[in-house]
Amino acid sequence: MPKPVVPEEKRRRRRPTKSGTVLSEQLIVDTALRMLREHGSAGLTARRLGLALDADPSTLYRYFRGMDDLTLAIGDALIGQALRGWVPTGEWRADLRAVGLRIHAAYMEHPQAAVLTASRVSGRAHELAADEAVLDILRTAGFPVPDAVRVYHAFVDTTLAFAALDAASLALPSAALRADEEMWRSTYARLPATTHPRIAEAAPLLATRMLTSAYPTALDMLLDSAGAQLEDVRD
Amino acid sequence: MPKPVVPEEKRRRRRPTKSGTVLSEQLIVDTALRMLREHGSAGLTARRLGLALDADPSTLYRYFRGMDDLTLAIGDALIGQALRGWVPTGEWRADLRAVGLRIHAAYMEHPQAAVLTASRVSGRAHELAADEAVLDILRTAGFPVPDAVRVYHAFVDTTLAFAALDAASLALPSAALRADEEMWRSTYARLPATTHPRIAEAAPLLATRMLTSAYPTALDMLLDSAGAQLEDVRD
DNA sequence: GACTTAAGGTCAATGGCGTTGGCATAAGGA
DNA sequence: TCCTTATGCCAACGCCATTGACCTTAAGTC
Structure with missing residues (x-):
């Protein structure tokens, strides 16, 4: 059973990451777009995206069911x-x-x-x-x-x-x-x-x-x- | 320095794999096409292709410079x-x-x-x-x-x-x-x-x-x- | 303000992937 | 028959997505 993804409009607690950035669907998608431009179409990886966001890669799964879901967004x-x-x-x-x-x-x-x-x-x-x-x-x-x-x-x-x-x-x-x-x-x-x-x-x-x-x-x-x-x- | 790939027409020694199959560019491409059909477009991997050919994945690099070269073929x-x-x-x-x-x-x-x-x-x-x-x-x-x-x-x-x-x-x-x-x-x-x-x-x-x-x-x-x-x- | 709860972080591990360098062995020319 | 080397195998490296367990702290309640 995969962990449930809370829809963006229901999010209330915006706990900052270790380094202080506050995540959101918008921020993740924008960062992903920037990474795609910089690293090419095969350069969008959960690890790199986590790195760019100063967050653990697994955090992304709180926002998207997987990389495919992120792609659609x-x-x-x-x-x-x-x-x-x-x-x-x-x-x-x-x-x-x-x-x-x-x-x-x-x-x-x-x-x-x-x-x-x-x-x-x-x-x-x-x-x-x-x-x-x-x-x-x-x-x-x-x-x-x-x-x-x-x-x-x-x-x-x-x-x-x-x-x-x-x-x-x-x-x-x-x-x-x-x-x-x-x-x-x-x-x-x-x-x-x-x-x-x-x-x-x-x-x-x-x-x-x-x-x-x-x-x-x-x-x-x-x-x-x-x-x-x-x-x-x-x- | 990548290992050189011998062009198909210059191949002479066709040493069989451990299990006896004799490789060729043609056989590899045909097998790859079959694998693509069976396992989907993300299902063509060097490991699986090696498995299907009864050969080590690294053997493919004797025939193609890499997976990209294979896709062009x-x-x-x-x-x-x-x-x-x-x-x-x-x-x-x-x-x-x-x-x-x-x-x-x-x-x-x-x-x-x-x-x-x-x-x-x-x-x-x-x-x-x-x-x-x-x-x-x-x-x-x-x-x-x-x-x-x-x-x-x-x-x-x-x-x-x-x-x-x-x-x-x-x-x-x-x-x-x-x-x-x-x-x-x-x-x-x-x-x-x-x-x-x-x-x-x-x-x-x-x-x-x-x-x-x-x-x-x-x-x-x-x-x-x-x-x-x-x-x-x-x- | 203190208490509770669970959202939303982190960590560690699993099993995949392409690719490479070193090594072994047999094919085929001499 | 012997030598060379093409062509196979093996082990290892550093990536990858995804998951389950755990922890921390923001928000809601009183």
């Missing part, structure tokens, strides 16, 4: 950060685009955290709020429920998928990242036209474009298609 | 499998769709392996062949080079991103997977309409749809947009 914090201060304009396409880019950008600011959380469903408050907002944009725009759900699904998963993919690149050890970038200038740019004619003719464009995220392009294409569907619905 | 095996036997029909949209679905499907057949390798760039033969094929489809369809590169970028990264995302879900420890799936039937389906009206009205549809991959939908929307662009070019 980190992900929800990222989503909350993404939409903090956002207000819809009422123009569905611009709003959807802004939400997507905001979420993607928030993950890019914490790529090491994004790698761990982008594919998880936490069901926590910020995640629910984001989903509600996206569905509301689509329904208000005039999409019937089934179409709204379909576009919502494609939109959300495209955004999260690109967040995970782009984060994985950014989170690579810098040596590996440079090696990947060099790939387009070395391997791809030097392929002979006899064996790989299409890559050869596109090499210069590839070398510049492949270093950036395809998410804005993919998002716009998705919104193009959604817009066309909305036209059909309105007829 | 596994990824290469996956890519080879994805394109084996594919032939284009000449109809650009159908061909692009087929390539995307094939790559996605290959990763889905080995989700635990995919999650380890989907976001790695190899620059190896099979990857180059796939890129050449996609560019060829687009150019032959009539896309000018810059447009072809843009659509190629969105197409390839969308496919890889969804492969990584969907594999990550499929590869979750079964307990976490069930928890994520249950989320749509429990948390989301029970949200009161007062606080989350849009989720509430969509809950039944969400509960069924969110358990499937959005990739086919997203892919079709991307191809819709590409098709519209092609119309513009032709005018």
Whole structure:
């Protein structure tokens, strides 16, 4: 039987650790985010987190059921950060685009955290709020429920998928990242036209474009298609 | 100084292990794939792999520089499998769709392996062949080079991103997977309409749809947009 | 202010992990 | 048949997450 975790809002006794710091879910998540940035996506360990908090590693289990539970909390914090201060304009396409880019950008600011959380469903408050907002944009725009759900699904998963993919690149050890970038200038740019004619003719464009995220392009294409569907619905 | 790894083609002495099995790169990769399927994406460990091969874990370092090197070899095996036997029909949209679905499907057949390798760039033969094929489809369809590169970028990264995302879900420890799936039937389906009206009205549809991959939908929307662009070019 | 209670700390231990250096032995060329 | 060395094994190092037992002290009650 694992020890019960007291929910954050029920906590009363905030006993300081040996060294005087007072713990909280918020402080732990923030510290974890900082550690992920500093030590990489594999650098978040209970031992190191305890060290950074001046607390015993086992103390974390008073706040989270385990490292996985902590991971979900980190992900929800990222989503909350993404939409903090956002207000819809009422123009569905611009709003959807802004939400997507905001979420993607928030993950890019914490790529090491994004790698761990982008594919998880936490069901926590910020995640629910984001989903509600996206569905509301689509329904208000005039999409019937089934179409709204379909576009919502494609939109959300495209955004999260690109967040995970782009984060994985950014989170690579810098040596590996440079090696990947060099790939387009070395391997791809030097392929002979006899064996790989299409890559050869596109090499210069590839070398510049492949270093950036395809998410804005993919998002716009998705919104193009959604817009066309909305036209059909309105007829 | 790490011990040197003898390349596979230079191996001559195939000394059997204590129990008589004769090792090879191929055998190790195949065994690793089987272990990933059986024990999950976190279940591939040097110790277990050694156990499955009836060899000491340290023996693996005679074949790969480390576990990371082994995962790259596994990824290469996956890519080879994805394109084996594919032939284009000449109809650009159908061909692009087929390539995307094939790559996605290959990763889905080995989700635990995919999650380890989907976001790695190899620059190896099979990857180059796939890129050449996609560019060829687009150019032959009539896309000018810059447009072809843009659509190629969105197409390839969308496919890889969804492969990584969907594999990550499929590869979750079964307990976490069930928890994520249950989320749509429990948390989301029970949200009161007062606080989350849009989720509430969509809950039944969400509960069924969110358990499937959005990739086919997203892919079709991307191809819709590409098709519209092609119309513009032709005018 | 003193008493009680249990939340929230600490400590020590368990059984995993990747990786390495030293050593032994048999494969295969001479 | 003999030698060399590739390729296997072993033992050990320092990580890791997690748990159960224990202790301390903040908060609530009177």
